[in-house]
Amino acid sequence: MEHGTHSAMGPAQGTGFFAAYNRVPLFVRILAALVLGMIVGLKMGAGAGVFKPISDIVLQILRLLATPLIFVAVLNAIYKANATGKAAGRLLALLMTNTVVAILVGLLVANVIQPGRLVHLSPVGASSPRKSVNFFQDLLEKVPANLVDPLQRNEIISIIILAVAFGIAMRIVREQQAKLGKTGCETIGDALDTVFQLVMVMLHWVFALIPLAVFAVVARQVGKDGVKPLAQMLWFVITVVVALGLQAGYYLLRVRFGSWVRPGQFLRGASEALITAFSTASSAATLPITYTCVKDKIGVREESASLGVMVGGTFNHDGTALYEAMAALFVGQMLGYHLGPVQQVSVVIMSVFASVGAAGIPEAGTVTMIAVFTAVKLPTEYIPLLLPLDWFLDRCRTAINVMGDMSVTCILDGKTAPGGRAQQEQPAFVEDVIPVAT
Numbered sequence: 155m156e157h158g159t160h161s162a163m164g165p166a167q168g169t170g171f172f173a174a175y176n177r178v179p180l181f182v183r184i185l186a187a188l189v190l191g192m193i194v195g196l197k198m199g200a201g202a203g204v205f206k207p208i209s210d211i212v213l214q215i216l217r218l219l220a221t222p223l224i225f226v227a228v229l230n231a232i233y234k235a236n237a238t239g240k241a242a243g244r245l246l247a248l249l250m251t252n253t254v255v256a257i258l259v260g261l262l263v264a265n266v267i268q269p270g271r272l273v274h275l276s277p278v279g280a281s282s283p284r285k286s287v288n289f290f291q292d293l294l295e296k297v298p299a300n301l302v303d304p305l306q307r308n309e310i311i312s313i314i315i316l317a318v319a320f321g322i323a324m325r326i327v328r329e330q331q332a333k334l335g336k337t338g339c340e341t342i343g344d345a346l347d348t349v350f351q352l353v354m355v356m357l358h359w360v361f362a363l364i365p366l367a368v369f370a371v372v373a374r375q376v377g378k379d380g381v382k383p384l385a386q387m388l389w390f391v392i393t394v395v396v397a398l399g400l401q402a403g404y405y406l407l408r409v410r411f412g413s414w415v416r417p418g419q420f421l422r423g424a425s426e427a428l429i430t431a432f433s434t435a436s437s438a439a440t441l442p443i444t445y446t447c448v449k450d451k452i453g454v455r456e457e458s459a460s461l462g463v464m465v466g467g468t469f470n471h472d473g474t475a476l477y478e479a480m481a482a483l484f485v486g487q488m489l490g491y492h493l494g495p496v497q498q499v500s501v502v503i504m505s506v507f508a509s510v511g512a513a514g515i516p517e518a519g520t521v522t523m524i525a526v527f528t529a530v531k532l533p534t535e536y537i538p539l540l541l542p543l544d545w546f547l548d549r550c551r552t553a554i555n556v557m558g559d560m561s562v563t564c565i566l567d568g569k570t571a572p573g574g575r576a577q578q579e580q581p582a583f584v585e586d587v588i589p590v591a592t
């Protein structure tokens with residue numbers, strides 16, 4: 155959480171050990187933990203198993219925060235979304251197809267390359283045996299029977315059902331109150347913002363602990379299997395990058411055939427937002443630049459930009475969905491669990507929900523991934539092993555999240571450019587029609 159988020163953490167501004175620790179970017183701390191874990195693992199061998207409680211505790215706290223984060227993020231997004239009627243329906247359809255395609259691309263690539271099979275890892279610790287997944291029965295049980303249960307059991311689907319229901323109800327009440335000149339709902343809206351900020355502050359505390367979990371898991375794993383499996387995990391990076399690249403190609407095709415914007419024009423106009431997304435690893439922080447790029451550089455209508463970027467951007471995290479699905483499959487393959495078609499369908503559904511609930515901040519995908527792993531009964535203790543790779547993969551998937559928002563915006567803008575020019579007549583850039591004076 156090194157990206158402009160220190161203000162929420164407070165201690166970074168002070169002096170002393172913790173302030174200095176917080177000033178070091180998270181990915182540097184994670185990489186340092188990786189190196190230290192490797193050294194300690196090599197020195198201690200199987201004795202490094204003593205570090206297990208450390209990673210268990212960090213994961214426990216992450217799990218604790220995953221559900222409030224998803225609940226508040228979805229509720230907030232639905233309540234604040236500035237879209238109604240037909241436009242909202244069209245946006246939803248576009249977002250859903252993009253996300254499902256992203257996950258299918260991820261699963262396809264993971265099934266073809268099978269990166270997990272290239273990593274030879276023996277399971278660490280006493281991870282509980284995986285219970286069988288009866289997907290359809292599980293799904294039926296997700297309809298919440300009371301308010302507390304889903305939160306207590308970290309049931310992501312039930313929590314999202316509750317958040318969507320509350321969000322829609324709050325919108326209706328807000329409208330009714332507006333007609334009567336009342337503002338009670340606004341107070342709840344403000345409280346929601348505050349709760350969201352609270353969760354963010356607590357999340358930052360836990361992020362400060364993540365290097366400890368990385369250290370503990372890496373030391374144990376290296377103590378057992380040596381460093382070779384860690385190097386083999388680079389296959390996972392390659393596989394994810396290939397899948398994200400395919401998803402980018404899909405966006406360009408969709409923009410080419412679904413809007414007046416040409417792919418070259420799209421890439422040139424979007425480049426600043428994509429670079430910002432990569433360098434901040436935060437699609438939320440990139441939002442203003444994304445908006446400016448689609449509106450001023452690509453040249454879509456203001457309504458399309460507001461709907462696609464400002465509304466779509468809060469729900470749409472295709473890169474995150476793709477990553478979470480691939481990570482689940484990767485860990486399953488690595489441990490020799492066979493995730494059959496039914497389990498993979500449940501990975502698809504869980505990843506859609508988890509990506510919607512992932513706020514556009516660095517590492518949010520890792521937090522919500524805990525819910526995906528829990529739902530398909532995969533051991534979450536392997537998640538810290540993925541974190542040393544995440545400083546790079548988070549940036550890549552954030553760029554895809556932002557590219558997804560921009561592609562949806564272009565399609566919302568339709569096949570006729572502003573000003574009524576037909577698709578074929580649309581110049582790639584102003585210089586293409588106005589010769590530069592020499």
Ligand code: ASP
Pocket residue numbers: 435436437438471473474512513514515516517518519520548551552555
């Ligand atoms: N960093 C991503 C984003 O800001 C979320 C994630 O961690 O996947 O969109």
